[in-house]
Amino acid sequence: MAKYGMAFDYKLCINCHACEVACKEENGILLGADKHRLWIGESEPVGDFYNLARDKGGFLQHQCQQCENAPCLKACPNDAIYRDENGIIQLYESKCDLSLNCMDACPYDARYIDEKKHITDKCIFCSDTRLSRGETTTACQITCPAKVRIFGDLDDENSEISKTLSQREYFTLKPEKNTEPKLFYLV
Numbered sequence: 001m002a003k004y005g006m007a008f009d010y011k012l013c014i015n016c017h018a019c020e021v022a023c024k025e026e027n028g029i030l031l032g033a034d035k036h037r038l039w040i041g042e043s044e045p046v047g048d049f050y051n052l053a054r055d056k057g058g059f060l061q062h063q064c065q066q067c068e069n070a071p072c073l074k075a076c077p078n079d080a081i082y083r084d085e086n087g088i089i090q091l092y093e094s095k096c097d098l099s100l101n102c103m104d105a106c107p108y109d110a111r112y113i114d115e116k117k118h119i120t121d122k123c124i125f126c127s128d129t130r131l132s133r134g135e136t137t138t139a140c141q142i143t144c145p146a147k148v149r150i151f152g153d154l155d156d157e158n159s160e161i162s163k164t165l166s167q168r169e170y171f172t173l174k175p176e177k178n179t180e181p182k183l184f185y186l187v
């Protein structure tokens with residue numbers, strides 16, 4: 001058992017999209033611009049209207065935030081969404097009827113429709129591919145040439161992610177939503 005999370009040294013990102021390609025290849029994600037478990041967006045502009053500037057780096061990595069307080073899980077009328085023993089928000093595929101309540105409830109737009117399986121899909125930290133084979137890295141992490149991504153067990157004080165979060169400042173996305181994300185952006 002673990003409590004998996006991911007930290008992003010987001011200012012190092014060069015927007016090469018290698019992570020997105022690796023995720024699709026590893027996890028068999030459908031092709032198409034709107035089918036993705038992760039995407040890269042521009043960081044929020046900082047400064048006032050007349051003096052707008054991008055934070056250094058300019059790119060933010062987005063994917064399921066693996067919320068401790070997950071709106072998608074609460075919104076599903078079929079109890080199809082659950083948290084597994086590693087803290088990853090998962091789906092009983094046979095229970096999903098594409099009511100899309102979870103997509104509407106997610107504040108991070110993390111889910112998309114998998115038209116082949118007729119389910120909503122999202123990042124599950126490569127749990128049914130790499131982690132199930134005993135690997136300890138995710139496809140997006142291992143592929144990133146800029147070493148933006150740090151994946152690991154938040155409950156292990158000796159993991160790289162725990163050490164990094166104890167030493168660096170960070171923020172989470174949309175804290176006003178009280179979702180308690182397990183994705184952290186290093187400043």
Ligand code: SF4
Pocket residue numbers: 063064065066067070071072073089105106107108109110111122179
């Ligand atoms: S980011 Fe969205 S899909 Fe992921 S756990 Fe939170 S509410 Fe659910």
Ligand code: SF4
Pocket residue numbers: 022023024026027037038063122123124125126138139140141
């Ligand atoms: S952790 Fe795995 S499933 Fe999630 S975005 Fe990265 S490569 Fe895709």
Ligand code: SF4
Pocket residue numbers: 012013014015016017018019020040061143144145146147148149
């Ligand atoms: S692979 Fe790394 S550097 Fe490239 S877009 Fe993804 S996070 Fe950014």
